[in-house]
Amino acid sequence: MTGGSDPSDVFTLPGKAAVVTGAASGIGRETAVVLAEAGAAVVLADVDAAGLAATAEAVRSRGGRADVVPTDVTDAAQVTALAERAVAEHGRIDVWANVAGVIRSAPVVDTSEETLDLIIGVNLKGTYFGCQAAARVMTAQGSGAIVNVASAGADMPAPGISAYALTKAAVLMLTRTLAVEVGPAGVRVNSVAPGFIDTPMVQGYWTAPDGTVDEDARTRTIGNRAAQAPLGVIGEPRDIALAILYLASDAARFVTGQTIRPNGGVVMPWRPGVAGARRSRARRRCR
Ligand SMILES: NC(=O)c1ccc[n+]([C@@H]2O[C@H](COP(=O)([O-])OP(=O)(O)OC[C@H]3O[C@@H](n4cnc5c(N)ncnc54)[C@H](O)[C@@H]3O)[C@@H](O)[C@H]2O)c1
Numbered sequence: 001m002t003g004g005s006d007p008s009d010v011f012t013l014p015g016k017a018a019v020v021t022g023a024a025s026g027i028g029r030e031t032a033v034v035l036a037e038a039g040a041a042v043v044l045a046d047v048d049a050a051g052l053a054a055t056a057e058a059v060r061s062r063g064g065r066a067d068v069v070p071t072d073v074t075d076a077a078q079v080t081a082l083a084e085r086a087v088a089e090h091g092r093i094d095v096w097a098n099v100a101g102v103i104r105s106a107p108v109v110d111t112s113e114e115t116l117d118l119i120i121g122v123n124l125k126g127t128y129f130g131c132q133a134a135a136r137v138m139t140a141q142g143s144g145a146i147v148n149v150a151s152a153g154a155d156m157p158a159p160g161i162s163a164y165a166l167t168k169a170a171v172l173m174l175t176r177t178l179a180v181e182v183g184p185a186g187v188r189v190n191s192v193a194p195g196f197i198d199t200p201m202v203q204g205y206w207t208a209p210d211g212t213v214d215e216d217a218r219t220r221t222i223g224n225r226a227a228q229a230p231l232g233v234i235g236e237p238r239d240i241a242l243a244i245l246y247l248a249s250d251a252a253r254f255v256t257g258q259t260i261r262p263n264g265g266v267v268m269p270w271r272p273g274v275a276g277a278r279r280s281r282a283r284r285r286c287r
Pocket of ligand 1: 023047100150151200
């Protein structure tokens with residue numbers, strides 16, 4: 001129960017077991033570190049073996065427990081095996097964060113079937129398989145929290161991201177549908193929809209295949225993205241990891257089927273006309 005309880009207790013995960021996909025890089029790596037810092041033993045899944053080893057080292061160097069399970073989330077059998085390994089190690093799964101994702105940019109008319117299959121395979125089917133595997137274990141044990149990573153692209157159309165955006169919009173509906181199905185069994189399902197976060201996924205915008213960084217492109221891209229947000233900044237992986245921790249923890253025990261949008265304010269339901277009128281009134285009052 002959270003009533004009267006200490007915030008420093010409910011925002012932690014002592015003795016919990018957490019599976020994190022996409023754990024080899026960026027937001028997934030930081031999520032693994034943050035969940036471990038909050039007390040969870042983490043099970044790390046990704047296709048990138050070297051990245052997984054680096055994340056495991058980051059967790060262990062902070063005194064946490066990490067098990068590495070190389071997993072391609074597009075393969076349902078591998079995701080089932082991941083859940084089985086987590087249960088074998090820990091006897092249960094308390095948290096499952098579906099973070100693995102890929103992006104490719106092209107206009108609709110130029111998007112190949114191969115690209116479409118890749119993005120749907122990782123972002124949509126991978127998240128779906130993760131939800132299935134987690135929900136089967138969690139409904140049987142009568143508790144658990146699933147956190148899916150969507151994107152600001154789920155809400156906001158932009159040229160060139162149709163395939164990516166449609167998978168992320170689907171993740172929001174998967175989250176709500178599954179929340180309705182498994183809520184009665186004591187399992188919560190929520191999403192985090194990040195804005196622009198400086199990770200290897202977006203570093204491709206300014207990094208050549210040989211690793212050369214185009215500093216002008218970097219400054220321009222980050223500046224443009226920051227300028228789109230009311231807070232005037234882009235985010236860091238930890239901004240998302242902390243939102244995932246909240247949704248995974250007992251602090252969010254009354255929260256399910258929801259989406260948190262850590263995005264600097266770049267996407268929100270608002271009516272600019274109304275806000276503008278309020279600003280004018282506020283300015284008049286300040287005179
Ligand atoms: N970086 C951003 O600006 C941003 C914004 C919104 C949403 N997101 C989402 O956040 C999540 C994490 O992205 P990131 O920015 O940390 O990117 P990233 O590229 O740093 O990490 C993505 C990870 O997913 C892994 N992955 C890819 N295909 C996989 C597969 N088939 N099976 C298992 N793992 C696989 C990669 O190996 C990588 O480690 C993604 O779902 C992404 O769509 C990112």
